[in-house]
Amino acid sequence: MSSPLRLGIAGLGTVGAGVVKIVRQKAALLAERSGRPIEISTVSARSRGKDRGVNLGSYGWEDDPVALATRDDVDVFVELMGGEDGPAKAAVEAALSAGKDVVTANKALLAHHGQALAQLAEDKGAVLRFEAAVAGGIPVIKALTEGLAANDVTRVMGVMNGTCNYILTRMEDAGLSYDEAFAEADGLGYLEADPDLDVGGIDAGHKLSLLAAIAYGTQVDFGAVELEGIGRVSIEDIRQAGDMGYRIKLLGVSRLTGRGLEQSMAPCLVPATSPLGQLVGGTNMVVIEGDQVGQIVLRGAGAGEGPTASAVMGDVLDIARGTRLSTFGQPATSLKRATPAKATTPAAYYLRVGLMDKPGALAKIATVLGEAGVSINRMRQYDHAADTAPVLIVTHKTTRAALDEALAGMGATGVLSGDPVALRIEEV
Numbered sequence: 001m002s003s004p005l006r007l008g009i010a011g012l013g014t015v016g017a018g019v020v021k022i023v024r025q026k027a028a029l030l031a032e033r034s035g036r037p038i039e040i041s042t043v044s045a046r047s048r049g050k051d052r053g054v055n056l057g058s059y060g061w062e063d064d065p066v067a068l069a070t071r072d073d074v075d076v077f078v079e080l081m082g083g084e085d086g087p088a089k090a091a092v093e094a095a096l097s098a099g100k101d102v103v104t105a106n107k108a109l110l111a112h113h114g115q116a117l118a119q120l121a122e123d124k125g126a127v128l129r130f131e132a133a134v135a136g137g138i139p140v141i142k143a144l145t146e147g148l149a150a151n152d153v154t155r156v157m158g159v160m161n162g163t164c165n166y167i168l169t170r171m172e173d174a175g176l177s178y179d180e181a182f183a184e185a186d187g188l189g190y191l192e193a194d195p196d197l198d199v200g201g202i203d204a205g206h207k208l209s210l211l212a213a214i215a216y217g218t219q220v221d222f223g224a225v226e227l228e229g230i231g232r233v234s235i236e237d238i239r240q241a242g243d244m245g246y247r248i249k250l251l252g253v254s255r256l257t258g259r260g261l262e263q264s265m266a267p268c269l270v271p272a273t274s275p276l277g278q279l280v281g282g283t284n285m286v287v288i289e290g291d292q293v294g295q296i297v298l299r300g301a302g303a304g305e306g307p308t309a310s311a312v313m314g315d316v317l318d319i320a321r322g323t324r325l326s327t328f329g330q331p332a333t334s335l336k337r338a339t340p341a342k343a344t345t346p347a348a349y350y351l352r353v354g355l356m357d358k359p360g361a362l363a364k365i366a367t368v369l370g371e372a373g374v375s376i377n378r379m380r381q382y383d384h385a386a387d388t389a390p391v392l393i394v395t396h397k398t399t400r401a402a403l404d405e406a407l408a409g410m411g412a413t414g415v416l417s418g419d420p421v422a423l424r425i426e427e428v
């Protein structure tokens, strides 16, 4: 058997401890599958004395992850600290500069610095892999870079933040308010240290930007992702969308069109009976559409010790086997800079409008929609006791520009009793 592949692991939290457990508990399996033993030479974390539920006694220790990354007894640097800058970036750069292969689970780092790091890896003849950074245990990077490599990808979409899906599911199942469901997710330890990364859609936006780069052969452009979190999703919308046959999901959608690269991460409606509509709790789902393969649906655990460590180890085994793939599936120099485009692909929309309950109010709204060229597909007015009539409208496919014109027109009618809610309905 060949010489051992020696790992240096920086970060011994949820994911890092999971990786140590797999290396310790599955040594024989890993060696059989990769053709060489996988060993840990050195580890690093902030606090050396912390009990991590794993035996670290035989490994070397470095306080400084940058020093770890460049040690002679480290063949692969495994970055599991997190953070878009700081020690994670410094240590990954140091490892790549020293020609060492790197495996990371850090979507923030890759979303912000992916192009430069991929370029550095190639310049130094090193490999940079990040399967665990997107959708946890789902091998979606592998699917896109390898299994689907012969396809022109037409759309990538999905639910990529388990915390948001958990919150939306609990609002629907248990009738909890957003604040109550958020508190429950917090109590279960689901939220990132900065919860806005989850509920603001940022974490999921990072993941979408990485998938888009591979899918379309473009440079990662997280800054161009149109981002909206779930903070404004109300229990009324969840109930009334359900009544119309839909579920609300924090949905990422990317497409490369003639106008440029559309990347959007925002609450959307999907048919309740579709695979995305059926996705409940903290699970993730990624849907990929290719010109040859049609639609592929990948579903699984998007986070947690076992699933995320599984993805990290998949990358480590590839390196042990000698597989040397480019970070984004093609040489970094060949990745094009895409023109960012607003998501203007026509779609149906869900509108919830509170109308003053007086003669002609509904007619005014219908007229404004017609004048903007927005056609009504379905409409429902609910029985009501107060002076405000809740009206739901599902439009035919229209552009966002036409819808915005109609929303502005509605505001000028003087018959609204609050701001209308407009949510895109994604065809799946």
Ligand code: NAP
Binding pocket: 010, 011, 012, 013, 014, 015, 016, 044, 045, 046, 047, 048, 050, 063, 065, 079, 080, 081, 082, 083, 087, 105, 106, 107, 108, 132, 133, 136, 302, 303, 304, 305, 308
């Ligand atoms: P975590 O539990 O917070 O662990 C972070 C680890 O990094 C800790 O062991 C911490 O040390 C160490 N660390 C932080 N700053 C350090 C520094 N300056 N020097 C040395 N060590 C440092 O985080 P995690 O959940 O395992 O996540 C790790 C990475 O995986 C992140 O990029 C995250 O986005 C990604 N990820 C996580 C999941 C998940 O389910 N958790 C899923 C997908 C991707 P101490 O323990 O001593 O404080």
Ligand code: HSE
Binding pocket: 135, 136, 160, 161, 162, 163, 164, 190, 191, 192, 198, 203, 302, 303, 304
């Ligand atoms: N905060 C992320 C989520 C964890 O809720 O999906 C893994 O990226």
